[in-house]
Amino acid sequence: MSGAMTKPSEELVVLGIETSCDETAAAVVSGAGKICSDLVLSQLDEHRPYGGVVPEIAARSHMDHIDRLVGEAMAGAGLTYAELDGIAATAGPGLIGGVFVGVMTAKAIALAWEKPFLAVNHLEGHALSVRLSDAIDFPYLLLLVSGGHCQLLAVEGVGRYRRLGGTIDDALGEAFDKTAKLLGLGYPGGPAVEQAASKGDPAAFDLPRPMLGRPGLDFSFSGLKTAVRHAADKAGVLAGAGVLAGAGDDGGHDQTRADLAASFQAAAGDILAERCAKALALFEKDYGTPGPLVVAGGVAANRSLRARLESVAATAGSRLVAPPPKLCTDNAAMIAWAGVERLGLGLVDPLDFAARPRWPLESLSAGG
């Protein structure tokens, strides 16, 4: 385990592996912020027929692909294992079978090539990804919004995360997916709702804004989802009730669906905007600086929500920073980068580190 720590951190090169949920992914990233290779299985050409629609939750599926994907990531980076400074893998939170495959693969490479092993928290990967794309300094306010997560965090440093609020029921990405399902808009739900909403009237339906105006910084989206269902049912556009989306002239149903999608998106935007405005005020009080506000996770790709957050940040004298969409969805480049950051601080993990299906971000410690 020698060599790495004597190098300046910009020169570190780390292989990252991500298998904690639906995606099998491998990437090589340098300490200077260069993404040498970045592969996500569902985005490879031969998997395009499936479009990443089928979740690859089975550990066996990760196992079938991870060796080849790691080999291709190394070839794409033009590096040998001997030239790496560390091997990082998502060690949780996530499905234990998938996480185990990634962790075992990383440990095997680390052991064979006598390289440091870095156990990365998947959420820390998301939290630090903005420093790979935009090289911003600590501290910053992070809104992490994806299919499985919705939380506000003060990112004080590597391994130092303070949770300011989170969802008490559904994640926002889940609400988008379920709204798409209720309206028969297709999959993936986020882009489908956004596209339908672009042709709709956001004031057409009066939907609730749960938690708005309440103290604290928590979110709730379950009631909004139920309200969408109720409105869709009343308006006769509930999917599966004899109504087929996109079937051409259907007596204005397409417009109704677009209006409902737009109204849902507006409600989600109002909730995010109000919570982020409050969080920015709290952040400035606690840290003496108004942000920046960073938005990460798959939902960050939504342009309408992004525009809302930009204006919230501007009003607070802050600015919005969002990593590019490829870094916002699940990927291995962010895991490799978190590995670079931890390795630079000497935060190496032992080879007997056990995968953790549940692993809250605020339980991490930066060590020394």
Add this chain to the structure above:
Amino acid sequence: MPSASALPLRLPLPDLEATERLGRALAAILRPGDVVALYGDLGAGKTALARALIRALPGPEGAAEEEVPSPTFTLVQVYERDPAPVWHFDLYRIEDPAEVHELGLSEALGEGITLIEWPERLGGLLPAEALSLTLSYGDEGARAACLDGAGDWPQRLAELRS
């Protein structure tokens, strides 16, 4: 009086609070090894009921404040509780029933109290002795619950009738 314990048991749930009350009442009668299959459309209140049930069971320090998020994306969440750990599954995204083995279903059935949303996805893998709980829509936000199960469920559910 055999009719007093005959199933299915149908309960009106006028509001969310009633759904949560049912969750808490179920928590009081569940035992290690029990399986509750939660049926119902999107938004019917399955996760809300599961959340109330999990929160009603005693656990380690901080358990009462512990978040009980929807497991739709994580597929399963495990909670340390008494008298047994609670495994909360959401099989909404499952395509192939065999995939549930990856999620630890056999461990759950062996040691825990198992709550399963979208149990339809399990096909024939759903244990025969599971309690089936179906939530359906009524008027203006109201729901109705329908509980059914073999074995000793008729006796155990009798006290929910009051």
